Amino acid sequence: MFKKLAELFLTFAKVGVMTFGGGYAMLPILQREIVESKGWATEEELADYFAIGQCTPGVIAVNTATFIGRKKDGIPGGVCATLGVVFPSIVIISLLAGVITAFSELAWVKNAFAGVRVCVCVLIGNAVWKLGKKSVVDPWTAALFALIAAGAILTSWSPVVFVLFAALCGVVLKVLLHVPGKDGASK
Amino acid sequence: MILLRLFWEFFQTGLFAVGGGMATLPFLYDISDRTGWFTHAQLADMVAVSESTPGPIGVNMATYVGFLTAGIGGAVVATLGLIAPSILVILLISVFLDKFRDSRLVNAAFYGLRPASTAMILAALVLVVKATFLPNGLAVPDWRLLVLAAVLLALTNAVKQTKKLHPIVFILGSAVVGALLRLAE
Numbered sequence: 001m002f003k004k005l006a007e008l009f010l011t012f013a014k015v016g017v018m019t020f021g022g023g024y025a026m027l028p029i030l031q032r033e034i035v036e037s038k039g040w041a042t043e044e045e046l047a048d049y050f051a052i053g054q055c056t057p058g059v060i061a062v063n064t065a066t067f068i069g070r071k072k073d074g075i076p077g078g079v080c081a082t083l084g085v086v087f088p089s090i091v092i093i094s095l096l097a098g099v100i101t102a103f104s105e106l107a108w109v110k111n112a113f114a115g116v117r118v119c120v121c122v123l124i125g126n127a128v129w130k131l132g133k134k135s136v137v138d139p140w141t142a143a144l145f146a147l148i149a150a151g152a153i154l155t156s157w158s159p160v161v162f163v164l165f166a167a168l169c170g171v172v173l174k175v176l177l178h179v180p181g182k183d184g185a186s187k
Numbered sequence: 188m189i190l191l192r193l194f195w196e197f198f199q200t201g202l203f204a205v206g207g208g209m210a211t212l213p214f215l216y217d218i219s220d221r222t223g224w225f226t227h228a229q230l231a232d233m234v235a236v237s238e239s240t241p242g243p244i245g246v247n248m249a250t251y252v253g254f255l256t257a258g259i260g261g262a263v264v265a266t267l268g269l270i271a272p273s274i275l276v277i278l279l280i281s282v283f284l285d286k287f288r289d290s291r292l293v294n295a296a297f298y299g300l301r302p303a304s305t306a307m308i309l310a311a312l313v314l315v316v317k318a319t320f321l322p323n324g325l326a327v328p329d330w331r332l333l334v335l336a337a338v339l340l341a342l343t344n345a346v347k348q349t350k351k352l353h354p355i356v357f358i359l360g361s362a363v364v365g366a367l368l369r370l371a372e
Contacts, residue, residue, distance in 0.1 A: 016241065016242050016243075017241050017242075018241065018354070018355045018358070019241055019242060019243065020238075020239075020240075020241055020358060021238055021315070022237075022238070022243060022244045023243050023244070023245075024308060024311050024312070024315070026243070027308065028354045029354055029355070032353060032354055044301065047300075047301040047304045047305060048297055048300065048301065048304070050304045050307075050308060051297075051300040051301065051303060051304030051307075052277075052280060052300075053277075054205075054304070054307055055205060056205065056273070056276050056277065056280065057201060057202050057203060057204060057205050057272055057273060057276055058201050058202075058204065058205075058245075058269070058270065058272055058273030058276070058277075059201075059204075059211070059243045059244075059245035059246055059269070059270070059273065060243070061243035061246070062243065062245075062246065062269075062270045062273045062274075063273050063276075063277050066273060066274050066277040066278065066281075067277055067281055070277070070278055070281045070282075071281065075278055078274060078277065078278050078281070079274060082270055082273070082274055085243070085246075086242070086243075086246045086250075086266055086270060088241055088242055089240075089241070089242030089243070089246045089247050089250050089266070090250050090262055090263060090266055092240055092241060092242065093240065093242075093247055093250040093251050093254065093262065094250065094254050094259055094262045096236070096240065097251060097254040097255070097262075100232065100233075100236050100251065103236065103239075104232065104235045104236045104239050107369075107371075107372075108366045109239055110239075110371040111365045111366045111368075111369045111370050111371045111372065112362040112363070112365045112366040113238065113239045113362070113365065113371070114319075114332070114365045114370035114371040115335065115361035115362050115363070115364045115365020115366070115368075115370050116358055116361050116362050116365060117238075117315075117318075117319040118319055118320075118332050118335045118336050118339065118361060118365075118370075119335075119339055119357050119358050119360075119361035120315065120319075120358070121312065121315055121316050121319050121320075121336065122336055122339040122340055122343060122357075123343070123354050123357065123358070124308070124311075124312045124315065125312060125340075126343055126344065127308075128305060128308050128309050128312060131301075131304075131305045131308065132302075132305050134301070135301035135302045135304065135305045136302050136305065141298070141299075141301070141302040142302070144299060144302045144303060144306075145302035145303070145305060145306045146306075147306075148302070148303040148306035148307065149306035149307075149309050149310060152306060152307050152309075152310030153309075153310045153313050158205065159205070159307055160205060162303055162306075162307060163300065163303060163304075165303075166299040166300050166302070166303030166304075167296040167297075167299055167300050168296075168299070169299040170295045170296045170297065170298040170299020170300060171292060171295045171296055171299070173295070173298065173299065174291070174294070174295030174298050174299075175291060175292065175295050
């Protein structure tokens with residue numbers, strides 16, 4: 001048990017170190033480390049976790065780590081994965097705290113991060129494409145995708161509104177109208 | 188005593204900030220006004236620094252503010268306070284999900300939730316793209332950034348030898364390119 005929890009902690013610490021630019025930048029790293037390398041979750045489950053993470057309190061990266069850890073090794077797993085993902089932040093920020101403003105003003109740091117930001121855009125774009133292939137599976141889900149994307153880009157409504165609306169649409173389509181095709185079941 | 192207060196302040200932030208790291212900002216401004224533990228200017232610095240250090244932005248902010256207030260112990264306590272509500276809420280939801288995994292209703296809800304989740308990540312990407320390619324309200328993007336983006340798109344999707352490489356390789360490579368070409372200037 002200890003070994004499994006240590007593996008969860010270390011894997012998520014690795015994800016934390018490699019996440020530059022906020023929670024969404026974690027998505028491509030999670031796809032590589034958790035879905036492809038370890039097989040601890042599927043692409044569909046990642047989409048589920050991000051959906052729930054966006055409308056529940058707290059930082060999305062933390063919510064996702066708790067989900068995956070809990071799924072793999074129960075409640076201790078959820079706690080260990082979460083502590084793992086925040087561990088590098090605590091170490092790095094505490095080390096830099098004294099010089100932190102000076103650090104972000106350094107010319108080479110600014111230049112390097114201008115490059116990193118471009119890369120993060122491309123990686124998130126690829127991640128969205130991958131998720132889209134698994135979540136947009138028929139004309140209904142394509143329409144819902146377009147609708148929510150337009151809503152989220154053009155309005156400043158809370159994600160809670162979109163998530164509740166989408167869940168309701170899913171229920172109406174599947175249960176009331178009996179839309180055929182693959183179910184949303186995640187195994 | 189200060190540690191207990193730190194934990195409590197960040198616990199509330201973690202509980203009420205919905206929608207990711209940036210959603211914690213208004214709460215942090217509020218803490219700053221009420222406690223005087225840190226200034227608005229320090230918070231603004233921290234947003235910039237969070238974007239140039241690894242880790243989720245919300246977590247970095249909590250760690251930094253905790254450190255300013257009470258050293259290493261403060262950093263740890265503030266971060267634990269921020270993540271405690273998430274852990275509790277998500278554990279509850281995931282236990283509930285396990286129980287109803289085979290329910291038709293829950294599966295139907297996820298059928299609709301998945302495309303929505305992807306769409307909201309796309310919307311977040313639009314904001315990141317704007318901030319990256321058109322910083323400070325620039326009207327025309329720097330062509331070097333566009334070239335870098337095109338090269339990265341090709342390397343991560345089309346070129347057989349490189350597309351299976353770990354994402355961190357591209358991130359570090361882009362950092363080097365950025366520093367060498369002075370991409371921020």
